[in-house]
Amino acid sequence: MHVLVIGAAGTTGRLVVRSLAENIQHLVKAMVRRTDQMAEMEKLGARPVLADLEQDFSYAMNDVNAVIFAAGSGSSTGPEKTTAVDRDGAVKAIDLAVSHGIERFVMLSSMGADQPDAGPESLRHYLQAKHDADLHLMKSGLSYTIIRPGALTNEPGSGKIEAAARVENRTNSISRADVAEVLVQSLLAEKTESRIFEITGGHVPISEALSGI
Numbered sequence: 001m002h003v004l005v006i007g008a009a010g011t012t013g014r015l016v017v018r019s020l021a022e023n024i025q026h027l028v029k030a031m032v033r034r035t036d037q038m039a040e041m042e043k044l045g046a047r048p049v050l051a052d053l054e055q056d057f058s059y060a061m062n063d064v065n066a067v068i069f070a071a072g073s074g075s076s077t078g079p080e081k082t083t084a085v086d087r088d089g090a091v092k093a094i095d096l097a098v099s100h101g102i103e104r105f106v107m108l109s110s111m112g113a114d115q116p117d118a119g120p121e122s123l124r125h126y127l128q129a130k131h132d133a134d135l136h137l138m139k140s141g142l143s144y145t146i147i148r149p150g151a152l153t154n155e156p157g158s159g160k161i162e163a164a165a166r167v168e169n170r171t172n173s174i175s176r177a178d179v180a181e182v183l184v185q186s187l188l189a190e191k192t193e194s195r196i197f198e199i200t201g202g203h204v205p206i207s208e209a210l211s212g213i
């Protein structure tokens with residue numbers, strides 16, 4: 001597949017780019033915001049495209065047939081950026097994917113996005129933004145996969161996860177490396193089409209966990 005990674009220079013995004021580029025089945029277009037991030041993307045084996053979710057980025061969708069959305073406003077910005085990037089940026093990306101006839105859309109969401117009001121007060125606005133984006137994707141008509149990890153760590157990937165509509169060990173964290181691998185494998189794993197599921201660190205090899213979804 002020819003895959004556009006949105007948020008490609010992010011901590012998870014770069015691991016997604018690396019994993020995709022290592023697989024000869026994929027061509028990778030890496031969407032970044034700054035020119036100084038482009039060389040690293042080329043080094044990883046991707047074609048960089050300079051674009052911002054808060055501007056017109058429709059050209060970034062040309063010549064691709066799948067999108068992995070791994071962008072996020074992060075915790076150091078205020079609620080207005082959460083709305084602009086995590087909700088509106090994602091919604092625009094979904095609408096552009098539809099208008100460009102893109103086949104597959106894989107969304108990095110978050111555990112708790114199903115019930116924003118049940119989350120901690122400090123996370124509610126963020127979870128609501130993720131919830132709204134996920135709902136928009138579900139209604140878009142695209143072939144989608146929505147992945148909701150628990151807290152992310154920078155530990156090395158173990159290749160093993162727990163994946164379920166609702167995971168049992170809800171306080172378990174998961175490494176960004178394992179999340180990246182789930183995002184990439186979901187592109188081609190038939191069982192993940194039109195599915196929303198949670199993931200945490202666990203004991204089941206990723207491909208096996210995804211085939212049991």
Ligand SMILES: NC(=O)c1ccc[n+]([C@@H]2O[C@H](COP(=O)([O-])OP(=O)(O)OC[C@H]3O[C@@H](n4cnc5c(N)ncnc54)[C@H](OP(=O)(O)O)[C@@H]3O)[C@@H](O)[C@H]2O)c1
Nearest residue numbers: 007009010011012033052053054071072074109110151152
């Ligand atoms: N942290 C957690 O525990 C947790 C748990 C569950 C889910 N998640 C989700 O996982 C996502 C990825 O996490 P992460 O830690 O890998 O994120 P990260 O390192 O903060 O990377 C986010 C990326 O999004 C990009 N971005 C921000 N605003 C943008 C815009 N307007 N246009 C284009 N790109 C933009 C950033 O670009 P720059 O490089 O230019 O800044 C950055 O590369 C989070 O955003 C969140 O939605 C996180």
